[in-house]
Amino acid sequence: MNQLDRRVLQQLTVDFVDKMDPEQMKTQLFQKRMLTRDEVEQLGLPIHTTRSKCMLILTKLPTKGADAFNRFVECLEATSGDVPGHRELLEKIDEVKQQGGR
Numbered sequence: 001m002n003q004l005d006r007r008v009l010q011q012l013t014v015d016f017v018d019k020m021d022p023e024q025m026k027t028q029l030f031q032k033r034m035l036t037r038d039e040v041e042q043l044g045l046p047i048h049t050t051r052s053k054c055m056l057i058l059t060k061l062p063t064k065g066a067d068a069f070n071r072f073v074e075c076l077e078a079t080s081g082d083v084p085g086h087r088e089l090l091e092k093i094d095e096v097k098q099q100g101g102r
Contacts, residue, residue, distance in 0.1 A: 001061065001065070001069050005068075005070075008069070009058060009061065009069070012089070013055075016054055017058075018085075019089050024082065024083055025075055026040055026057070028074075029072070034071055039056075073090070073093060
């Protein structure tokens, strides 16, 4: 994952935790082979809150390869019709990227 993508993740962490639907993302990320079956099962444990599931996804992303952020954005796009918060996140990502992650 490049530095700009890491900065976007860092700057928008609170927004991701507040607006991301981890259940929708879990399915999409698994289909794109960004989450293993074990990671999906871990996200399904009842000890995890919605917020902790979001944080778990966000902490896994940087370990998933150079194109992980782009695939993550594709997952947000794929679910944005069902999850209004995902549309908002996509807009925020664009804003931060246009500013160069500042």
